[in-house]
Amino acid sequence: MLYVEQLREGEALQRHGEYGILLLIVGCVSWALGTLYTKYRSSEVENVYAFSGAAWQMVFASLAFWMCACVTGEWVETDWRAVSVWSWSALAYLVTCGSILAYTAYVWLLKVRPATEVATHAYVNPVVAVVVGVGFGGEHVSAVQLAGLAVILVSVMLVRCRR
Secondary structure: OOOHHHHHOOOOOOOOHHHHHHHHHHHHHHHHHHHHHHHHHHHHHOOOOOOHHHHHHHHHHHHHHHHHHHHHOHHHHOOHHHOOHHHHHHHHHHHHHHHHHHHHHHHHHHHHOOHHHHOOHHHHHHHHHHHHHHHHHOOOOOHHHHHHHHHHHHHHHHHHOOO
16 A cells, blocks of 8 residues: 555656665564564663663664765755754654653563564554644545555554454
8 A cells, every 4th residue: 555646646756766665665674673683682681781772773873864864965955054943842852752762662662561562553653643644734634545544453453452
């Protein structure tokens, strides 16, 4: 269902748009592998400093993003004075609540709950985002998007059901 609306409506994907799709798939697979590593291997090694792995992951991810920004020239092209106080505040919120607090809670939850149960957040978050976008942002939802949300919710329900 991914990108089906853009293809159906004839919207032109950017040149080499398949790279973005491939990157998305690689990112999802690497997140799943990292989750399993954190759950089953990292927990055995890091009993004393349980959250140091999460901290190192965030540090290295931020360094990777900064390197990409420098290589592509985005760092030089950005007009930092044009960024509003509201945008800086939103970034500060995302760094503290969306990264530090949420990711630390995620790593802790991996230590105390099954990985399949913890991973359901990745499916539920888009549903919440769509509901908030429609409710507060005035966004419109298509039939294909509603079908995708239904697939997500049924999938989470199946994971949560115990035999």
